Amino acid sequence: MVAYKSKMVERITLPSRDQRERALEAAGYNVFNLDAEAVFVDLLTDSGTGAMSDAQWAALIRGDEAYAGSRSFDRLESAVADVMGFDHVVPAHQGRGAENVLYGTVLSAGDVALNNTHFDTTRAHVANQDADPVDCPVPEAHDPDADAPFKGNLSLERARSVVDEVGAERVPLVIQTITNNSAAGQPVSVANTRRVREFADEIDATFVIDACRFAENAYFVTQREAEFASATVAEVAREQLGYADAVVMSGKKDGLANVGGFVATDDESLFEQCKQRAILYEGFPTYGGMAGRDVAALAVGLREAVEESYLEDRIASVRDLGSRLAEVGIPVYTPTSGHAVYLDAGAAFPHVPANEFPGQALVCELYREGGVRGVELGSFAFPETDRPELVRLAVPRRTYHREHFDHVVETAAAVLEDRRDVAGFEIVSNPSMPELRHFTARLEPCPT
Ligand code: F0G
Numbered sequence: 001m002v003a004y005k006s007k008m009v010e011r012i013t014l015p016s017r018d019q020r021e022r023a024l025e026a027a028g029y030n031v032f033n034l035d036a037e038a039v040f041v042d043l044l045t046d047s048g049t050g051a052m053s054d055a056q057w058a059a060l061i062r063g064d065e066a067y068a069g070s071r072s073f074d075r076l077e078s079a080v081a082d083v084m085g086f087d088h089v090v091p092a093h094q095g096r097g098a099e100n101v102l103y104g105t106v107l108s109a110g111d112v113a114l115n116n117t118h119f120d121t122t123r124a125h126v127a128n129q130d131a132d133p134v135d136c137p138v139p140e141a142h143d144p145d146a147d148a149p150f151k152g153n154l155s156l157e158r159a160r161s162v163v164d165e166v167g168a169e170r171v172p173l174v175i176q177t178i179t180n181n182s183a184a185g186q187p188v189s190v191a192n193t194r195r196v197r198e199f200a201d202e203i204d205a206t207f208v209i210d211a212c213r214f215a216e217n218a219y220f221v222t223q224r225e226a227e228f229a230s231a232t233v234a235e236v237a238r239e240q241l242g243y244a245d246a247v248v249m250s251g252k253k254d255g256l257a258n259v260g261g262f263v264a265t266d267d268e269s270l271f272e273q274c275k276q277r278a279i280l281y282e283g284f285p286t287y288g289g290m291a292g293r294d295v296a297a298l299a300v301g302l303r304e305a306v307e308e309s310y311l312e313d314r315i316a317s318v319r320d321l322g323s324r325l326a327e328v329g330i331p332v333y334t335p336t337s338g339h340a341v342y343l344d345a346g347a348a349f350p351h352v353p354a355n356e357f358p359g360q361a362l363v364c365e366l367y368r369e370g371g372v373r374g375v376e377l378g379s380f381a382f383p384e385t386d387r388p389e390l391v392r393l394a395v396p397r398r399t400y401h402r403e404h405f406d407h408v409v410e411t412a413a414a415v416l417e418d419r420r421d422v423a424g425f426e427i428v429s430n431p432s433m434p435e436l437r438h439f440t441a442r443l444e445p446c447p448t
Pocket of ligand 1: 252
């Protein structure tokens with residue numbers, strides 16, 4: 001059931017087919033290069049693109065811009081303590097800032113970091129410390145059709161085999177990303193989190209939860225993990241996060257804010273080290289690169305993110321988009337995640353080989369056909385990793401309604417109908433960091 005009504009609106013327009021064609025070409029067939037005004041329904045990301053509540057806007061006006069000791073920071077500290085259960089918070093300008101602070105503190109050159117699946121910025125931050133990011137997804141994570149409740153789990157078997165191979169002393173960090181964004185946004189069970197805690201203790205590693213979508217994850221736990229059938233989302237969130245030594249957070253997701261992030265921990269020594277690094281890269285540790293007003297909005301958003309009515313509406317609307325796309329024949333990764341519908345471009349365009357990026361071909365067709373912007377999360381975004389050719393349609397929080405999704409479904413159905421004419425792509429300009437190439441690379445259609 002819908003949990004809010006609109007108080008402010010923003011006009012959107014659908015450019016003509018000719019304008020879309022020209023915009024795509026000018027963007028080098030990379031939708032990150034499109035002007036947002038040229039996009040009709042923007043499903044590029046759920047990050048910082050949602051609508052804030054009236055309570056968040058009210059908090060924003062009252063934000064305290066003091067450089068040190070801001071009242072807004074006190075509000076954030078108490079929200080993090082209440083919602084996530086950690087006493088210490090090191091704010092950062094957004095999630096990747098928090099990643100730099102934490103991973104720069106925990107990792108040294110030659111180390112290995114284990115993760116259920118590294119998100120692209122996480123992978124890049126681990127690599128930036130000259131450490132090695134190793135993914136440990138469960139095998140069913142890469143099967144778009146497997147019906148399992150927690151396809152986002154970390155494979156202990158795989159993690160143990162990596163430790164056997166490289167030695168425990170080279171693995172100071174185990175990360176669990178909840179939900180597992182780069183594995184189709186699949187949730188992680190609390191049982192798996194407990195086992196990862198034990199494993200981290202065995203190898204004497206720091207256990208970090210990337211908590212970007214912790215509230216959506218907790219909602220899935222209440223629905224799918226028998227032990228938590230009568231627990232509230234807020235209870236599950238605190239329980240699950242409580243197993244970690246630290247969390248790294250992007251406030252742009254389940255903080256329901258437009259910007260912001262933080263590291264939170266109960267570990268005094270880690271806290272002190274993170275604070276020092278944060279001063280260097282982010283700002284004084286009571287604002288960390290955010291304006292005081294943004295800290296204030298994040299403090300309110302964190303509490304709203306674990307409200308049951310909000311989450312019920314959120315998860316149901318994403319699930320609804322997924323099942324309507326599947327009904328018109330689009331190959332959809334199942335089960336649907338909490339923040340996005342992931343399309344299986346390999347199955348949609350079987351005639352486009354992986355080295356011609358079928359996912360990018362689908363992303364371009366969705367824009368060309370209906371001004372819908374999604375993002376490729378297959379072999380273009382993750383070179384040299386073995387994964388399905390997924391396209392993510394991420395749903396900004398509290399922003400789009402059924403009519404927008406009608407348009408997305410009609411667009412995708414039209415793309416599928418004309419699929420035989422769709423060509424693959426080749427990269428014509430390649431940025432230096434392979435982990436980040438999909439943000440800025442330019443492409444050209446392969447000759448057909
Ligand atoms: N970790 C995960 C799992 C993420 O999904 C993201 C961002 C980050 C860290 C970094 O946070 O953007 O605040 O710096 N994901 C966005 C996305 C960008 O579109 O999925 P950030």
